Amino acid sequence: MVLIGAVLWGVSGTAAQLLFQRFNFNSGWLVTVRMSIAGLLLLLSVSIKSGPAYTIAIWKNKRDAMKLILFAIIGLLGVQYSYFAAIQYGNAATGTILQYMGPIFITVYVALRRRQLPSLVQLASVFLALFGAFLLVTDGDLHSFAISPLAVFWGLISAVTVAFYSLYPNGLLQKYGAATISGWGMLIGGIGMGFIHPPWHFTGHNTFSSWMLTGFVVLFGTLIAFYIYIASLKYISASEASVLACGEPLSATLIAVSCLHVHIGFFALLGGLCILITVTLMAWKGSTE
Structure with missing residues (x-):
């Protein structure tokens, strides 16, 4: 279940790259x-x-409601x-791998x-x-960036927000459940981004293929991937899940290289x-403590 969810996230990143670079979609609009x-x-579920x-129970507690808004x-x-900005300025493979530096920031913070x-x-x-990030962004060449500096910037911001996303909502998740917190968080975040990129201000190529990719990102890359990943935690530990979730950057890289010729x-x-x-090392360390 974890591997399926991770692969769906990785494929979703590649689908987003197609929407940005081939169909001229805007990353802010897609996030909304x-x-x-x-x-x-x-x-609804x-x-x-x-x-x-x-x-709606969380909205009856002002402190929890404010924490929810901050988390969202x-x-x-x-x-x-x-994450999507990193893909738009770079590609799905490097954007996803840079995002996986989140555990580093968690370690430093703790x-x-x-x-x-x-x-x-x-x-x-x-x-x-x-060292890995250095090789990734330079491809071993000290005099140049192998990917766009903007892609690196947004990829690192994505890693920092992953750290915040992982550390901040623990109390809310235990009290109200992961689906409820994530559902409200996504809706609030979508509404917030909607003030900057309203969903009715669409730019891009309006084709059947582009809307199929959009539907995949929303349904399979977000809703289904999240559900089966959370459901897997009934059977394995979070540390084991985080190791198996490495299938996300691997799948994003394989698809980007084989299908998009990145x-x-x-x-x-x-x-x-x-x-x-x-x-993997950090997850293994966490599982042995």
Whole structure:
């Protein structure tokens, strides 16, 4: 289930790359549509399963409601927009791999908060990830960037927002459930982005293929991928799931290279592998503590 969800996320990134680079879609518009529709569908499913009262319970607690809004804007909207912007200025493979540096920022934050040095495994993981990022963005050439600096910028912002997204909502998730929090978060984020990129201000090529890709991003790359990933946590631990979720950047890279003919040099591939090894090491370290 985790692997299917991860592959759907990876394919979704590649579909978004097609929409941006071949059909001239705007990343902000796609974020608005993706988050709004997925949020509505998630909340509808929660209402059917648990009742409307359960779905709106969080709005009766002002403190939790404010935390939800902050999570929606900085966490969900931040990660969605920065991820798609990284794809728009670069490609799905590098955007996804850069996003997977999120655990590095989590490690640094936790170490600073606890005022203690990271373990040797964590320090080695941080340096390995930084080395991997260097290879990824330069392809081993010190005098040039292998990908757009804007793609690197938005990819790193995506990693930071992933860290926030992972750390901030734990209390809300335990109290109200993942589907409810994610549903409201996506809907709020979609509405927020809608003020900047209204869904009715569409730019791009209006074709059957482009709308099929959009539907795939919304339904399979967002709603279904999220549901089956959450459902998998009933059977395996979160650390095991995070290791298996490395299928996302691997699938994005394979599809980008094989289907979209994106050129990724040897050193860039080596850098991506370093980042994936980092995620695996940190997840393994977490599972043994």
